[in-house]
Structures are given as C-alpha cells and as structure tokens.
Amino acid sequence: MAQLTLSDLPRAVREIVERQPITDMHTHLYSPNMRSPHGPLLLWGADALLTYHYLVAEVMRWSDVEPEEFFGWPVQRQADLIWQKLFIEHSPLSEAGRGVLTSFKALGMDVRSRDLGDLRTALAGVSAEQQVARSLQLAHLDHVVMTNDPFDDAERPFWLSGGRPQAGFHAALRIDPLLRGWSEAVPRLQGWGYRVDGALSGASAAEVQRFLHEWVERMAPLYMAVSLPPDFTYPDGTVASRVLAECILPVCREAGIPFAMMIGSERLVNPALRTAGDALGRAALGYVARLAREYPHNRFFVTVLSRENQHELIVLARKFRNLMVFGCWWFMNNPVIIEDMTRMRLELLGTSFIPQHSDARVLEQVIYKWAHSRAIIARVLVDKYADLMATGWVPERAEIERDVADLLHDNFWRCVGKQP
Ligand code: FIX
Numbered sequence: 001m002a003q004l005t006l007s008d009l010p011r012a013v014r015e016i017v018e019r020q021p022i023t024d025m026h027t028h029l030y031s032p033n034m035r036s037p038h039g040p041l042l043l044w045g046a047d048a049l050l051t052y053h054y055l056v057a058e059v060m061r062w063s064d065v066e067p068e069e070f071f072g073w074p075v076q077r078q079a080d081l082i083w084q085k086l087f088i089e090h091s092p093l094s095e096a097g098r099g100v101l102t103s104f105k106a107l108g109m110d111v112r113s114r115d116l117g118d119l120r121t122a123l124a125g126v127s128a129e130q131q132v133a134r135s136l137q138l139a140h141l142d143h144v145v146m147t148n149d150p151f152d153d154a155e156r157p158f159w160l161s162g163g164r165p166q167a168g169f170h171a172a173l174r175i176d177p178l179l180r181g182w183s184e185a186v187p188r189l190q191g192w193g194y195r196v197d198g199a200l201s202g203a204s205a206a207e208v209q210r211f212l213h214e215w216v217e218r219m220a221p222l223y224m225a226v227s228l229p230p231d232f233t234y235p236d237g238t239v240a241s242r243v244l245a246e247c248i249l250p251v252c253r254e255a256g257i258p259f260a261m262m263i264g265s266e267r268l269v270n271p272a273l274r275t276a277g278d279a280l281g282r283a284a285l286g287y288v289a290r291l292a293r294e295y296p297h298n299r300f301f302v303t304v305l306s307r308e309n310q311h312e313l314i315v316l317a318r319k320f321r322n323l324m325v326f327g328c329w330w331f332m333n334n335p336v337i338i339e340d341m342t343r344m345r346l347e348l349l350g351t352s353f354i355p356q357h358s359d360a361r362v363l364e365q366v367i368y369k370w371a372h373s374r375a376i377i378a379r380v381l382v383d384k385y386a387d388l389m390a391t392g393w394v395p396e397r398a399e400i401e402r403d404v405a406d407l408l409h410d411n412f413w414r415c416v417g418k419q420p
C-alpha cells in the first residue's frame, strides 16, 4: 500500500483533487441542443461572460449609466462598458472579475494586451458544441445538472415537444412559483388545464401533484428544487405550506427524488438591476429540522445563502441523515468564505457533504469556478490529513482518492439514488 509522507502530502492531494471528475449539481447551463422559440438557451463566449449579473452589479458602482438604459443596449456594448470600468479603469480583483481572466487563460487566450476585440476574435469560428466539450474537459466535469423551470416560456416548448438534453446534461425540476408566487401560478396552471384555485381547495392539491408528476415524467429530473426567501417558514397556515406538504413532498417520495431547498434569497431588493438586484437574508432554520424529522422518507439537499446560517445548517445535518448540505451558494462563492465553510463542514461532518456547485450561468464559468474551488478544497484537505498524520495515522493514497471522490462526485449520486 502506498503510504504518503508529510512532504508528499500537498502534491498528492492536489493531484487527486485535480484528477477527480466532478458532477456539478447546480448550474443554470443548458444542454446545447436546447432552444427557445428565439434561439439556443445556452449562454457562452466573451460577451456573455462579461455581462454575468455578478459583474453587472459591480459595474453599476463605477458607472453613471441608468440600469434601464444599460439593459437596453446590445450585449456587446454592455460588455464593453464592463471591460472598461472593471478591467481597464480598475483592477478586476473581485472574484467574478478574476474568474473571467481564469477562464480566458485556461482557454489559451492572452489577456496581456487587454484588448477585448482580440479576446472576442479568439472564439470566432468555435461552435457551441465544441466549446461545451472544451469547457467541460477543462473543468473536468463528467455530469452537469441544469435548472429547469416548467413555468419558463423559453424552455417549455423544448420539453413539451419531447426534447431530451444531450448525454451528460441532467434536469432539475425547479418549482419556485409554487412556493413563492402561488397567486400568479394559479392562473397559469389553470390556463394549462389544471383545476386549481387560490385556496388550494377541492381537487387543487391532486391537480398540482398531477402537474408535478407530468413534469417529472417529461424531464426525468435528478431532483426537485426551490429557492426560498429568508423569512420562509413551515408550517405557517399559508397555501405554500400546504403545497409543500400535500404536493411537493409526496411527489418527490413517489418519484424517488430528493427535494433541494436553497434558502435565503431576497429577490429584487433593487428591482432596476434585474437579476443583479437580488440580495440575501438570514433565515430561521427550525423548519428545516422539522421537515427532515417529519418526513424521514424524503431526502433533502440544503444550501443557505447567509454566512450566519452556515454553522447552524451543518449542525442540523449531523442530526438528520436525510439532509445533505451542498455548495457555497452565490454570495458565499468567494475564496475566503469557501475556505471557511469547507473547513467547518469537514470538522463537523467528515466527508459526508457536497462542498461545491458552480451555479454557472455562462458555459465557460465552470472553468474558473471549479479551478478556484478545487484549489481551496485541496488546501483544506492537506491541512486536515496533516492533522491526522500528527497522530500517527498515515492516510493511503487510495483512501484520499476515495474521500475526494465522495466529496466531489459520489455523495451526490448516492443521494439521488442513481448510478451516473
Ligand atoms: O436561485 C438560484 O438558483 C440562484 O443561484 C440564481 O438565481 C442567481 O441569480 C445566481 O445566478 C447565483 O449564482
């Protein structure tokens, strides 16, 4: 058996983490064959990378342009402003700024000239399919889970016409309107022929179940998912509580899929910024414990958006084996916080969690998000294995490979109950 020495450890762990194929369990990417009535759904390329909503929020701090005017510009002009303000007039030290450069570099693009025209030209003639293959290979991903919303008119036609994502892309059935916009969801469901009403009376619950079962059948999702505001709670006498208990959880159980709760997003705190205008809030997580306890036959993926909720969530995961903590979501996806969260999770849960997801909205973001996270995860693991070695416990290479595979790949597939 290959036993490692303390001096071999950092290189060995880095190598193992680099070589481990990852299943990216939450993205906003689309399979390249998915189209809306207006064109392909997948975003990729230099202008899409530069107009990521994380960077839109940052450019607004340096520019006087009104958000409404900015969003009316063609995407190239928006990208020009972001390049000028966040890369030329100031250094791109934020995680989202640095990320663009990490991705460009990995794709073989030379950022030294600082000429955005050159960077755009470097991708000319590349097809979406080629770029998908290249990006997944550079990020070393074997499977990507999308976010698929049956209320989204852009993607509904693809699924309704029997479309299937290409190999390696998997659906996640996202149902936010059922839990955070029921009064708007009702007329839409009615329009599609489901007999529901605002009070969830009569046949409504059965009809929502029928709606969910039909979409499970159509999308074959690996899990069902929702993002919840910080003040969501359960049960609270609202229709949302009943939709959760009477529709969502039973369908997840019958379909054998976990339910993912992404907790703490405060939508449109600044509506003028659109997707860039969301913020976060701390949540009271008592209901997560309650759901895990009262529904032992449901499996829950949970991630929380407030830094202040991280420790509490990890402690809850120690209590409930049907609760799988995942990812460093959105405003948590910064090196300082990823490192802190990963250390805390390892110290309280061992390797029984899923350390990261990319949340990529633009294809090439998987390159930087995973490069940055792999480096942090490796660094933390080196420290933790070194602590073990100080006791005389010498980890074998195969044991480290097993642990890293659990973290970056196998824990997810075990939790969804499927073989990749
Ligand atoms: O709700 C979500 O899945 C969020 O991740 C997104 O909607 C958010 O806008 C985002 O892109 C965060 O990374």
Ligand code: ZN
Binding pocket: 026, 027, 028, 147, 359
């Ligand atoms: Zn997301």
